[in-house]
Amino acid sequence: MATLLRMPEVSANVESAVIVAWAKVEGDAVAAGDCVAEIETDKAVVEFVSESAGRLGRILVAAGHEARVGAPVAVLLDDGERDVDVEALLAGQPAGGPLKELASAGPAGPASPAPAAARAAPPAPADTASGRVFASPLARRLAAQAGLPLPGLAGSGPHGRIVKRDVQAALARATAARPSTAPVETAVVPEPAPLRVPGDVAVPHSAMRRTIARRLLESKTTIPHFYLRSECRMEALSALRRQINEAGRHVSINDIIVKAVAVALMDCPDMNVTWTDEALIRHAGADVSVAVSTPSGLITPVVRGVHDKSLSRVSAEIAALVARAREGRLSPQEYQGGSFTVSNLGMYGTTEFAAIINPPQAAILAVGAIERRVVAGPEGSVEVTPMMTVTLSVDHRAIDGAAAAKWLDAFRRVIENPLAALI
């Protein structure tokens, strides 16, 4: 009996995911536990593992395309099955007739003792309209504790409900699959590669590393970046920060920069946009992502509605997000979305740098260190004052140079006159 492979819920509250690549081609044999495809949401690429064995029939969603969670992405045929009426399958034909009908037809002949465990469980029924997955409370909890997405699991309970044994079986398969895939991955690393000399080690890529690599490559190669640079005088902002911190609240320069970005975005709505193939999305509010370096790589948690929040609130939220990011405890909704990213390497003494846009956003601000520089003062004088160089990277598909320049000017004015804009 052919079954449909459905897009699993890769992480909580993710509505859709992209098939990065199919690991099997149509006609390939699939064993239970085999990776059939790589799928990806904003921050994670995961293996899509088939719960049952068979042969990959038709691929319904090609690589590079997105599908809603629960949507059929391929047909899995039983061994020996040639092809099936995919339309009928999609129309939701139940896996078998009711028991009464089976009974009146009668068993074909004396059954040989077959272990019940060998029976294939039907995929769990998911009401795709509401996204509801039927699972027992215990199954839900066990899956949540293991970080296992429930949709896509085969349910063996009444009416295909996902029960404890299904989650345990999936976890057992995942554990069993791990040691077998790891050697394959290392085997892919070319052993006598000229890049490696004795003493070098090959570190297999983490999923997060692969995601960073793929997304930034995609960004740099498909988004037409242009760059604008500005130098900001920092004496007023530094003084303001000193006053705030002397008043007993700790606020960082970066917190003020994030707030200033939001103020400038609200001032210059042409910068507060996102490019999509269908339309330009103009954002009503300012959700600002903050680049955070963690032991496993870069991640960009989002501070929502910065334009509506006080500086101290923004500061507290950033502190919490950064702490959670470093502990690896961010939930997907905490790093997904956002219309603009701030990346600050000033603390490492970097004077200036240009950042790669964090897709699907349209701009990123690269912030350098504050340092005392000699600058031209009024009437031909020369003065030494704290300065900060920022570099704005912009998606030219969505934003033209003049709009970006206006925004950068607005941002610089907020930074140089922080009191009026921020308080």
Place this chain on the structure above:
Amino acid sequence: MKSVDYDYDVAVIGGGPGGYVAALRAAQLGLRTALVEQADLGGICLNWGCIPTKALLRSADVLRLIRSADRYGVAVGAPVADLSAMVARSRKVASELQRGVAYLLKKNGVEVIHARASLGGAGSVRLENVPDSAHARSFQAAYVILATGARARVLPGLDPDPGSVWYYREALSPGFLPPRMVVIGAGAIGVEFASFYHALGVQVHIVEMADRVLPPEDEEISRHVAAALSKQGMELHLGARMIGSQRAGGVWRIQLQGGVRTLEAEVVLVAAGIVGNHEDLGLERTAVRVERSHVVTDALGATHEPGVYAIGDLAGAPWLAHKASHEAVACVEAIAGGEPHPLDVMRIPACTYSHPQVAHVGLTEAQARARGRAVRVGRFPFTANGKAIALGDTEGFVKVVMDAESGELLGAHMVGAEVTEMIQGYAVAMGLEATEEDLMQTVFPHPTQSEAMHEAVLSAYERALHL
């Protein structure tokens, strides 16, 4: 179905709670079904087990209640126990239910054959002792389900004797009340008979090889029951093995290992396990395998012989009627081409109708810990339950064993009045895979003893309200 080759689609051998349910389900599914029973429909459960013992124990309850009537403000004279009337009522209950089973089978179109059956080779069932001489001596069936049950293990030197050695059958139809009785075996059957005869004034000794009564129960439950039985006046000999038995002058002398004691009694009641009824079934003509008197099957009853299935006591522990019935349904549905789920043994509740009653489902605390589970244990005594106080019966408690990590209900154990009627609540929760959260959020009606079930879960999380 192969109507040309076979007289029946399904033939069931044995009409107990496994066999008659298998036949009913097969007939419901439209299969042509025959049920062969050599004795009474309903099997041991209905005729010589579960049901008639419950009828007798009810008499004991009534007696106990009347004796305590003054506690409830009701003055009555001293009650007189009439053993023969109690037994007559018990037999009447059994025969009423037996007629009910016959009616159900007839209504569903099952052909009931009163005979002794054995397998005569592939698909062939041989019949002996057919009451009607015109009846065929064999028939063909596509599938045969063996449901012949089990019988009491007979101890050497203690052959059944209505006058002095009772197994369940004699104990359910006693001709007299002995002054003294030694009950061998403190499992559910032994403890239930001990409770009944003790209530009727018999001086009861219970001998058990294990170090506790009701060995499969949670240790706390066993301890509580042992204390309760002792307090009632029974003498318990735990961790005791019988090494000799002699009868002289109408009195049995039972020697226990170690020579510590010799017990004297007019009647020895033996409840020391069961053996499967696998003999004389023609299994030697098939590939069916038998191990320690039980037929080896897969989870849905299939034996090593294609087309031959076994369910219930014959197919192994736990020896419970409801287990047999569930296996029957799953087995028949598998035969009919369905995809039933095999019974999860850990989710089969078990009840003992001693005084006080005992019920459990799932793992004991020790079993859960032995499996390496971090557990949370909750307890709630009936002394803190309003309904139990109002009823004047506050003995016992409810205990739950929860998985500390997942909140799964791993086991539930109860001792006290009518707890056998409550355990299904936990069985449903387990079946639906409820977590502690679901159980806490479930509304239990007030005032009921079942509130103790709620409080026990709360107490596992230090949230009990009435402790």
